[in-house]
Amino acid sequence: MNLLKSTTTGLIAALCLAAAGCTTVGGAPTNEIETRWNGQQAGAFFAKFGPPVSDAASGTATLYTWRGGFKTRVVPATYEDLGDGKRGKMLTRARTEYLRCEVQLTVSSDYIIRSVRTVVDRPGTNGGKSYCAEFLTAS
DSSP states (O other), X not given: OHHHHHHHHHHHHHXXXXXXXXXXXOOSOOXXXXXXXXXXXXXXXXXXXXXXXXXXXXXXXXEEEEEEEEEEEEEXXXXXXXXXXXXXXXXXXXXXXXXXXXXXXXXXXTSBEEEEEEXXXXXXXXXXXXXXXXXXXXX
């Protein structure tokens, strides 16, 4: 009985170690940012947008955290449209939005971007889906 228990425990430990050693990096792009940057040199990304704020080793890859795209956007108030160019009751107040983007880049040992995960994002301009996508995919 003890031999069976120790063998099972040993097999479980070996499988856990094997799984911990596996890292899946890359794959099919899942967003516009990955479509633009997967397979590109990380140096090109950092040269265009600035250096990362931190990095951490993750097996044979490195996880870089990058922050940028700081911008202040003023969103005007909206009003009811009464026709003939007249406006009625205020629907939403004017507000100021503080935009920024934070992404985590998984970079292989040969300094190639394998994945990009968005950490902090806001809606894009004119209701677009992602400020980070607009900022990081602009030519």
